[in-house]
Amino acid sequence: MRKVVLFALCATMFVACNKKELERSNQQKDSLAQVVASKDAELDELMGTFNDIQEGFRQINEAEGRVDLAKGAEGNNKAKISENIKFIAEKMEQNRKEIANLKARLRNSSYNSTKLKETIEQLTKQLEEKEEQIKQLQAELEQKNIRIAELDQTVANLNSNVADLQATKAANEKTMADQDASLNTVYYVLANKKTLKQNNILKSGDVLKNGDFNNSFFTKGDLRKITTIQTNSKKATIMTSHPSDSYTLEKNGNKEYVLTITNQAKFWSISKYLVIVTK
Secondary structure (H helix, E strand, O other): OHHHHHHHHHHHHHHHHHHHHHHHHHHHHHHHHHHHHHHHHHHHHHHHHHHHHHHHHHHHHHHHHHHHHHHHOOOOOHHHHHHHHHHHHHHHHHHHHHHHHHHHHHHOOOOOOHHHHHHHHHHHHHHHHHHHHHHHHHHHHHHOOOOOHHHHHHHHHHHHHHHHHHHHHHHHHHHHHHHHHHHOEEEEEEEOHHHHHHOOOEEOOEEOOOOOOOHHHOEEEEOOOOOEEEOOOOOEEEOOOOOHHHEEEEEOOOOOEEEEEOOHHHHOOOOOEEEEEEO
């Protein structure tokens, strides 16, 4: 009888465990489906904007064709040219805003695609080429003594936009350079124990404890440029953590230790600070 009861209890527990496992599996499946659906919706939205931009360029090309026809036709076509130029200007501005919007959305998107980034860069280049074509169009019309106020204003806006783009590009390049420098900035110090203790770098045998050390006592450098550090000491011990297979600490001809970093990225991967105790 006991065996029957025990078997029944085991069976009940097994069913309960299976039920919980099934529920957990279903929850994970639902969560995954939501993530996939969210990414699909996000991608659809990005591609929708991309298609709108391409359609804008198509309409601009058609309008440019109408301007060419109007230039070649007999009679006074200034009104038609003006109408098409105005349309081109509006579409150019719309595409410019759409491309800027697309860049911002991709930057903040969880859908990180190199191909999409390349496509946006191609759209930006296409916009810049189209702006140059409009400037050429203005020059051609001027040769035919056709002055279009809308075209003059469009070119003036393009020149302003180019200046803004150049300023933005310069600012972005500076920001990237600053970020790059910050990411690759490292700090190192070589001193005896007494000096390190005076600057709160060494406390009770531990280095860089509590973060209240004197940071100005360190030498600042670029990890990509630091390959060797002369300790000028016959005794040297590295106190900070660095992968052992990323450096060597050996004596030179003067029997003084020289730190040679064989893999800069790996060496500084654990800590951007290097503390060497010398005597």
